[in-house]
Amino acid sequence: MENELMETGEVELYGVDFTPSIITINGYEELESTIKGYADKYRGLIFEEENIADAKAIRAEMNNVIKSLDNKRKEVKKAYNKPLNDFENQIKELLNKIKEVNEPIDAGIKEVELKQRDDKRKEIEKQIDERLKEESDYVKKEFSYDSRWPNKTYTMKKIADEVEAQITALVAEEAQIKANQDIITNYCEAVSVEPHGWVSLLNTGHTAPEVMKMIDNSLKEEKARKQAELDRKAKLEEELAYKTEQQRIKEESYVETSVKSLEDPLSFMEDDLDFLNESPFESPEVEQAKPYTVTLELTGTMEQLEKLNGYIKQLGLKVTAS
Numbered sequence: 001m002e003n004e005l006m007e008t009g010e011v012e013l014y015g016v017d018f019t020p021s022i023i024t025i026n027g028y029e030e031l032e033s034t035i036k037g038y039a040d041k042y043r044g045l046i047f048e049e050e051n052i053a054d055a056k057a058i059r060a061e062m063n064n065v066i067k068s069l070d071n072k073r074k075e076v077k078k079a080y081n082k083p084l085n086d087f088e089n090q091i092k093e094l095l096n097k098i099k100e101v102n103e104p105i106d107a108g109i110k111e112v113e114l115k116q117r118d119d120k121r122k123e124i125e126k127q128i129d130e131r132l133k134e135e136s137d138y139v140k141k142e143f144s145y146d147s148r149w150p151n152k153t154y155t156m157k158k159i160a161d162e163v164e165a166q167i168t169a170l171v172a173e174e175a176q177i178k179a180n181q182d183i184i185t186n187y188c189e190a191v192s193v194e195p196h197g198w199v200s201l202l203n204t205g206h207t208a209p210e211v212m213k214m215i216d217n218s219l220k221e222e223k224a225r226k227q228a229e230l231d232r233k234a235k236l237e238e239e240l241a242y243k244t245e246q247q248r249i250k251e252e253s254y255v256e257t258s259v260k261s262l263e264d265p266l267s268f269m270e271d272d273l274d275f276l277n278e279s280p281f282e283s284p285e286v287e288q289a290k291p292y293t294v295t296l297e298l299t300g301t302m303e304q305l306e307k308l309n310g311y312i313k314q315l316g317l318k319v320t321a322s
Contacts, residue, residue, distance in 0.1 A: 021080055120149075131163060131167070184202065
């Protein structure tokens with residue numbers, strides 16, 4: 001059974017008779033003149049402590065006038081609004097009767113529209129999944145579903161066009177990323193550095209030129225660090241060489257001092273070998289001295305040894321080579 005609908009015009013047939021009310025204050029001009037004269041009478045009065053009672057009496061009189069005028073306003077307003085209030089109550093009652101029927105209809109419509117939106121969403125997702133089968137993992141991962149697509153305002157053709165546009169953009173984006181990765185990888189190989197860490201910087205928003213500049217700065221820092229290490233080692237070697245030389249000089253000085261003590265190497269024997277200086281012919285009573293053999297190991301310069309050799313010859317000592 002088809003639902004029978006009431007035409008809007010049918011409601012409009014039931015018109016509302018309304019006669020605008022006119023509110024008139026009888027003798028308004030005289031009342032206005034009286035109020036004005038009353039106000040002027042007390043305008044600008046200054047009261048002191050001694051006449052405060054008069055001031056209070058005037059205030060009470062003024063308040064009575066104000067109250068009287070305002071009460072009349074409220075009385076007229078109430079009477080004036082009564083037919084309006086009655087009319088509003090009648091309309092509200094009619095509206096409630098319509099809403100009782102309309103609300104379930106509205107809920108049913110929304111339920112159907114929600115199902116239609118959900119069915120459309122499922123169909124869109126099905127078509128997108130089918131379309132993305134041909135694309136790379138990157139495109140599948142980065143593809144973004146637009147929550148507006150299930151709306152009635154979006155046709156399936158418009159959705160298909162937007163899907164294709166997004167896929168095309170993602171394919172180009174992936175190609176650019178691959179190109180940037182190749183650029184960084186090749187650059188790293190050219191300067192002999194590990195590319196993995198530098199390539200990963202492309203995923204943080206850095207461009208290829210920026211990463212290349214970072215690589216250059218890193219290489220400069222590494223070179224400076226190595227040079228500093230070489231300088232440090234060179235300084236240590238220099239200090240070690242200096243200490244070694246000082247030790248050598250110290251040792252040579254010690255040897256030289258030792259040699260100087262032997263510049264007259266036979267002096268130590270003079271007291272014991274004084275007989276060598278005595279002539280066998282000076283005293284016929286003294287027999288010729290008996291010779292002794294002494295083994296010495298001497299250390300000195302060539303000049304010192306030559307002097308020693310001359311002295312030995314002068315003494316007529318016999319030297320046996322070992």
